Amino acid sequence: MSVPDARLSRVNVSRDSRSASAAPPAEQPTATPSPRTGGAPGGSRGRLAALRGPGVRPRSLDARALAALAANPGCRRRALLDGAGVDKGALAQALGSPAAYGQSQFAIVRGNAFEARVKADGATELLRLLHERLAPGTPPPVPEEVAAPDLSAAGPEGRAARTALALREATAAGGWALLDHPMLVVEVAGAPAYVEPDAVVVHPDGSWTVVEIKSFPMIDGSADAAKVGAAARQAAVYVLALEPVAGHVGAHTGRAVRVRDRVLLVCPKDFSNLPAAAAVDIRKQLATTRRQLSRLARVEEIAATLPPETTFDLRLADDGKTATRRPEELADAVEAVEPAYAPECLAACELAFHCRKRSREDGAVETLGRGVRGELGGLRTIEEVLAAARPEAPEAADGTEDPGADGTEDPGADGTEDPAVVALRRAAALRDEALARPAVPGPRAEEHGCR
Numbered sequence: 001m002s003v004p005d006a007r008l009s010r011v012n013v014s015r016d017s018r019s020a021s022a023a024p025p026a027e028q029p030t031a032t033p034s035p036r037t038g039g040a041p042g043g044s045r046g047r048l049a050a051l052r053g054p055g056v057r058p059r060s061l062d063a064r065a066l067a068a069l070a071a072n073p074g075c076r077r078r079a080l081l082d083g084a085g086v087d088k089g090a091l092a093q094a095l096g097s098p099a100a101y102g103q104s105q106f107a108i109v110r111g112n113a114f115e116a117r118v119k120a121d122g123a124t125e126l127l128r129l130l131h132e133r134l135a136p137g138t139p140p141p142v143p144e145e146v147a148a149p150d151l152s153a154a155g156p157e158g159r160a161a162r163t164a165l166a167l168r169e170a171t172a173a174g175g176w177a178l179l180d181h182p183m184l185v186v187e188v189a190g191a192p193a194y195v196e197p198d199a200v201v202v203h204p205d206g207s208w209t210v211v212e213i214k215s216f217p218m219i220d221g222s223a224d225a226a227k228v229g230a231a232a233r234q235a236a237v238y239v240l241a242l243e244p245v246a247g248h249v250g251a252h253t254g255r256a257v258r259v260r261d262r263v264l265l266v267c268p269k270d271f272s273n274l275p276a277a278a279a280v281d282i283r284k285q286l287a288t289t290r291r292q293l294s295r296l297a298r299v300e301e302i303a304a305t306l307p308p309e310t311t312f313d314l315r316l317a318d319d320g321k322t323a324t325r326r327p328e329e330l331a332d333a334v335e336a337v338e339p340a341y342a343p344e345c346l347a348a349c350e351l352a353f354h355c356r357k358r359s360r361e362d363g364a365v366e367t368l369g370r371g372v373r374g375e376l377g378g379l380r381t382i383e384e385v386l387a388a389a390r391p392e393a394p395e396a397a398d399g400t401e402d403p404g405a406d407g408t409e410d411p412g413a414d415g416t417e418d419p420a421v422v423a424l425r426r427a428a429a430l431r432d433e434a435l436a437r438p439a440v441p442g443p444r445a446e447e448h449g450c451r
């Protein structure tokens, strides 16, 4: 299967549900402590609550949000809003730039049907694919002998504790086990986020594999790179959540427990409803997600740089939906935090239309894409780019002739030529040359027109 690393179910995440979730029942084991990916002292927590507004509960982070954090690690705006639990969708709506992305109901239903098919008959086909892709050369799992522990419990905390216990028992038993929709916990900016992968498989050797089931097609062994990348980042969140559990299980069982950094991606084969699978290496996504989640510990630092009166409170009316805060005020608050807009935001962040609008108004080259942005070097705005592309660039502000006005390339500050400017001038010259010619040659004298 030739699915590259950067290409790859549904990750269901509920965050900070302390107030909503039931405490673990007395008979439930205590959940394994979650990885520390951020911590907000009480005072900072109060500051973050103030950013949301009085009485506003923190917004649950979903898998898309956690994965998207890793996709755009340079965005302080998103880090702060997600860390503070601000509802970015409602904020975008109040700003007049509502988000226009998300899974359609049809896609959700289709995805659920495909997952049910993959897990039918005791997940026989799923286990076959997993053995084929990730454990060739070892004895295959016998479906009747694969443990399928019951993971039901009250509330996400109880389910996370039940999952940790099931992983410990399955690992100690030394056989195959399939955990269907286990509940894991990862701490994000000082608050627990509960994540739910499609499945986790325990191997007889004590290793664990995350299984992702997606409804986008895998055609001739390849799938859409962007979708695989997004799924890989989601899988990385699950692996991060599993790592501390593995540490505790290893300590209790005396076995070497490891969470595999290759996950199993299962998709419909071509355009059929049959499953195809690929092993996806997520080491890169794992490193990025780990770093980005740990950065959320610094949301307090970002918050500390804002004017004290800054808040993203929408001041909802009595109906609980209508924002009464003036959009201009909200826009000022949002602008106080530095963004890192890129066209990829359009598929990953609720604020994308707002950030794109501002970026365009500023003439920022970021609107052209990360690749183009990188090629342009020190040129920050489209105006600068156009000026650099034209040999007849306007005079400098001090009235002296622009060094590029004679048609030669600008020397850089260190005397070298800026390759971006050279390339731009060459492109501009080629364009002028092309436009100077008639676009469509007229018919030759001896030719007759169509009759």
Ligand code: SF4
Binding pocket: 072, 075, 076, 077, 078, 339, 340, 341, 342, 345, 346, 349, 350, 351, 352, 353, 355
């Ligand atoms: S849309 Fe705006 S807030 Fe969201 S990630 Fe992009 S730049 Fe950051």
